[in-house]
Amino acid sequence: MPKTSTTIKAPQSELFVSELEHPSVLIEGLAAFYQTSAGAAYLGDSLETLRALPDNSVNLVFTSPPYALHFKKEYGNVSKNDYVKWFLPFAREIYRVLSDDGSFVLNIGGSWNPGTPTRSLYHYKLMIALVEELRFHLAQECYWYNPAKMPVPAEWVTVRRVRIKDSVEHVWWLAKTSAPRADNRRVLRPYSADMVRLAQKGVKATVRPSGHAITSSFDKIQSGGSIPSNVFQDHIASDMLIVGNNSANDPYTKRCKESGLKIHPARFPAALPEFFIRLLTNEGDLVLDPFAGSNTAGAVAERLGRRWLAMEIVEEYLAASKFRFGE
Numbered sequence: 344m345p346k347t348s349t350t351i352k353a354p355q356s357e358l359f360v361s362e363l364e365h366p367s368v369l370i371e372g373l374a375a376f377y378q379t380s381a382g383a384a385y386l387g388d389s390l391e392t393l394r395a396l397p398d399n400s401v402n403l404v405f406t407s408p409p410y411a412l413h414f415k416k417e418y419g420n421v422s423k424n425d426y427v428k429w430f431l432p433f434a435r436e437i438y439r440v441l442s443d444d445g446s447f448v449l450n451i452g453g454s455w456n457p458g459t460p461t462r463s464l465y466h467y468k469l470m471i472a473l474v475e476e477l478r479f480h481l482a483q484e485c486y487w488y489n490p491a492k493m494p495v496p497a498e499w500v501t502v503r504r505v506r507i508k509d510s511v512e513h514v515w516w517l518a519k520t521s522a523p524r525a526d527n528r529r530v531l532r533p534y535s536a537d538m539v540r541l542a543q544k545g546v547k548a549t550v551r552p553s554g555h556a557i558t559s560s561f562d563k564i565q566s567g568g569s570i571p572s573n574v575f576q577d578h579i580a581s582d583m584l585i586v587g588n589n590s591a592n593d594p595y596t597k598r599c600k601e602s603g604l605k606i607h608p609a610r611f612p613a614a615l616p617e618f619f620i621r622l623l624t625n626e627g628d629l630v631l632d633p634f635a636g637s638n639t640a641g642a643v644a645e646r647l648g649r650r651w652l653a654m655e656i657v658e659e660y661l662a663a664s665k666f667r668f669g670e
Contacts, residue, residue, distance in 0.1 A: 363627050366650045370395045376661055379668055382641050382651035386661050389633040389654035393436035401440045401652070402524075402628035405616050405640050407450035408433070411465045423454060423465040427472050433633060438477055440631070444524040446623045447479065447517040450487065450611060453509065460499040460506050470515060480521050485514040485573040487615060514575075514615070516623075529621045531568025575618055595637060598666035605659050606637075616640040620647055638664035 367375050367383040373395055375383035385392045411426040421429045437447055454463040473479045492510050499506040596606055620630060620643060630644040635653035637660060644651035645668070655661040 366652050381645040384653040392654045396440045399442045401631045402445045403624050403630045404437050404447045406632045406634045408634040410452045423463050426465045427469050446523045448619045449515045452512045479517040482516040482518050487512045525623050532571050534569050595666045604663040610637050613643050616643045642667035
């Protein structure tokens with residue numbers, strides 16, 4: 344861990360509750376690699392840093408750890424056979440530091456079995472362990488469609504043509520209780536054109552063949568928007584969040600190229616943490632990412648007026664993540 348930290352002067356969201364304590368005070372004995380007015384990033388083993396946090400101190404853990412992929416990645420990834428055993432110590436600390444009404448959102452991708460066109464069950468085994476061994480509650484399983492994913496393994500998808508491209512990743516919403524704090528009114532979507540037309544025409548009360556009752560209030564649109572589905576919807580226009588992770592022209596990637604720093608190869612889009620930060624936290628709450636990478640979650644949290652903590656073991660990735668906070 345570095346002995347001194349860098350303070351970055353980043354523009355504060357007007358929503359940020361400045362009188363709350365800085366989250367760096369929660370981690371005693373460890374110096375931040377850098378910090379802003381709303382958060383701090385730590386270099387080193389995140390398990391060690393997590394253990395320095397007090398109980399019930401974090402409102403949302405949003406993270407995407409290295410997947411158990413068939414091919415070894417430069418940022419490090421554990422084999423499928425060892426993945427559950429490797430991740431559970433992190434999950435135990437996450438459970439401990441999470442507030443009683445807080446949430447743990449885990450983005451994890453699937454994988455193929457080596458040498459055969461069949462899928463691994465490693466991430467499902469992890470989910471079962473999180474619920475049955477650690478007593479997390481599965482609030483909801485969600486999905487992210489990533490069109491930027493490559494058609495791999497090439498042998499099965501593009502050469503032999505016996506499988507189709509895998510483009511969906513799991514996003515599991517877990518919590519310490521069955522009633523974590525959440526408000527879907529914060530993530531409402533614009534009504535579809537069909538719903539607007541329905542509101543104008545009106546509907547007749549009826550019972551559908553499925554047994555669902557359609558009442559006279561079904562066509563009312565005064566609530567301000569439609570409730571999003573668990574396949575993410577874009578904040579602007581689309582019915583589904585169709586977002587790639589291959590941006591090449593955003594400020595982060597441009598600054599990395601200019602500075603000669605390595606761009607993190609497995610970034611998730613800002614829309615992903617933004618959805619859950621809005622859904623599951625209030626202004627001033629604390630958001631933690633123990634596998635921060637390029638610290639997208641921290642930057643989004645600060646923009647939305649939340650405090651944040653980030654942990655990353657690769658110094659070059661953490662150094663480059665400063666670019667997400669401007670000059």
